[in-house]
Amino acid sequence: MGVTEEVRPPLGMLAELTHRCPLHCPYCSNPVELVTRERELGTEEWCSVLDQARDLGVLQVHLSGGEPLARPDLPELVTRASGLGCYVSLVTSGLGLTEARLADLVDRGLAHVQLSVQGADAARANLLAGAKAHDHKLTAAALVKRFELPLSVNVVLHRANHDQLEGMIALAERMGADRLELANTQFYGWALRNRDALLPTREQLAAAEPVVRAAMERLKGTMQVVYVLSDYYEQYPKPCMSGWGAQQLTVAPDGTVLPCPAATAITTLPLENVRDRPLAEIWYDSESFNAYRGEDWMREPCRTCERRTVDFGGCRCQAFQLTGDAAATDPVCRRSPDRGLVDVLLEAPRGSGEFVMRGVR
Amino acid sequence: MTPRLRRGVRLTYDRTRRTHVLLFPEGVLVPNATAAAVLELCDGERTVPDIAASLGERYAGVRESDVGDVLARLVDRQVVEWA
Ligand code: SF4
Numbered sequence: 001m002g003v004t005e006e007v008r009p010p011l012g013m014l015a016e017l018t019h020r021c022p023l024h025c026p027y028c029s030n031p032v033e034l035v036t037r038e039r040e041l042g043t044e045e046w047c048s049v050l051d052q053a054r055d056l057g058v059l060q061v062h063l064s065g066g067e068p069l070a071r072p073d074l075p076e077l078v079t080r081a082s083g084l085g086c087y088v089s090l091v092t093s094g095l096g097l098t099e100a101r102l103a104d105l106v107d108r109g110l111a112h113v114q115l116s117v118q119g120a121d122a123a124r125a126n127l128l129a130g131a132k133a134h135d136h137k138l139t140a141a142a143l144v145k146r147f148e149l150p151l152s153v154n155v156v157l158h159r160a161n162h163d164q165l166e167g168m169i170a171l172a173e174r175m176g177a178d179r180l181e182l183a184n185t186q187f188y189g190w191a192l193r194n195r196d197a198l199l200p201t202r203e204q205l206a207a208a209e210p211v212v213r214a215a216m217e218r219l220k221g222t223m224q225v226v227y228v229l230s231d232y233y234e235q236y237p238k239p240c241m242s243g244w245g246a247q248q249l250t251v252a253p254d255g256t257v258l259p260c261p262a263a264t265a266i267t268t269l270p271l272e273n274v275r276d277r278p279l280a281e282i283w284y285d286s287e288s289f290n291a292y293r294g295e296d297w298m299r300e301p302c303r304t305c306e307r308r309t310v311d312f313g314g315c316r317c318q319a320f321q322l323t324g325d326a327a328a329t330d331p332v333c334r335r336s337p338d339r340g341l342v343d344v345l346l347e348a349p350r351g352s353g354e355f356v357m358r359g360v361r
Numbered sequence: 362m363t364p365r366l367r368r369g370v371r372l373t374y375d376r377t378r379r380t381h382v383l384l385f386p387e388g389v390l391v392p393n394a395t396a397a398a399v400l401e402l403c404d405g406e407r408t409v410p411d412i413a414a415s416l417g418e419r420y421a422g423v424r425e426s427d428v429g430d431v432l433a434r435l436v437d438r439q440v441v442e443w444a
Pocket residue numbers: 236237301302303305306307308309311312313314329330333334335336
């Protein structure tokens with residue numbers, strides 16, 4: 001850390017309650033090796049994590065997974081988090097969100113639901129989810145609206161659904177979404193092994209741009225549309241959150257505390273666990289959180305680059321995955337000496353487009 | 362016209378930072394003391410003159426136009442709407 005900066009308290013926590021999930025999305029960014037049910041934190045342990053997080057300064061809690069509804073103690077955890085004064089979001093596939101369950105969660109203080117959508121129609125969506133999921137999502141969206149909670153719809157875009165972009169925007173409108181996130185696949189965890197099949201083509205991205213722009217314009221004031229670029233095709237990397245260890249933390253199902261949701265990708269990073277150490281110590285003092293905080297860790301070209309306050313040198317996970325060095329400049333950056341690694345991927349002839357559905361490993 | 366917090370927006374007091382905070386999906390806003398005082402009265406029932414009057418009982422020199430300005434900024438930030 002530079003001498004002038006002090007570490008501030010975190011604002012948000014992503015609580016990955018479980019890795020268990022009824023869907024099998026090929027773009028899943030959870031690690032290839034999932035945490036098994038036996039290793040998941042128990043109810044008391046999660047309650048303690050929530051208490052510690054609020055003490056530390058966390059105000060936004062995202063209860064996620066896997067599918068958080070797979071945890072029978074979800075209602076208790078919602079009560080705890082909202083009772084602490086946190087804004088509680090449920091990040092769900094929608095499967096298992098019945099009227100009775102949602103009514104109970106809303107009673108307990110649930111504030112917002114984030115629903116994933118895989119395609120514009122049942123045939124495509126179910127194929128991509130590897131489950132009969134689409135109709136459940138329509139039901140879930142209608143329930144969220146009936147309970148008057150804000151609804152965010154999240155779509156991961158890739159080669160096998162870019163052609164349905166307009167349809168998915170229309171679907172989000174029909175669902176009454178307040179916010180729509182259209183995010184091109186980022187290649188971490190399971191998604192990385194499907195990169196060849198999932199990476200959108202240049203043509204797809206070019207076609208998407210005017211569609212997204214028109215939707216943003218048309219829906220201004222009713223539905224906020226957020227578009228996440230396919231960074232491999234960009235000149236500069238995506239910003240790493242608001243900076244590593246700056247505002248966010250993730251707790252994995254087994255209590256591992258991650259500076260970034262994908263951080264298990266960096267196998268050299270010594271991760272710590274809430275079972276062994278208080279959350280506040282991990283946030284302020286751990287090697288993993290301090291590793292890429294601020295700018296002191298940066299090398300050239302980032303060190304003297306004017307964009308370093310914008311993108312924080314890009315993605316540490318990507319740097320590690322592509323170069324083997326997590327402190328390297330994100331190879332997506334055209335100023336990176338490793339940009340060639342990304343160009344090779346873009347220029348490589350595309351395979352059959354066949355991907356492997358998310359499995360247990 | 363009566364202002365109220367938009368659906369999904371919550372106002373709470375954060376002990377850690379010792380300030381009011383506005384929470385909404387994917388965001389946190391820290392209102393200044395004046396804005397926080399106005400926000401606490403945005404219940405969809407009170408009108409701008411009501412809010413100004415009630416603030417006038419606690420603070421000196423509160424003008425309706427100031428309350429209106431604060432509200433206009435909060436509407437711009439999409440956290441308050443007119444009921
Ligand atoms: S050199 Fe580093 S800081 Fe500059 S744009 Fe590239 S990744 Fe960002």
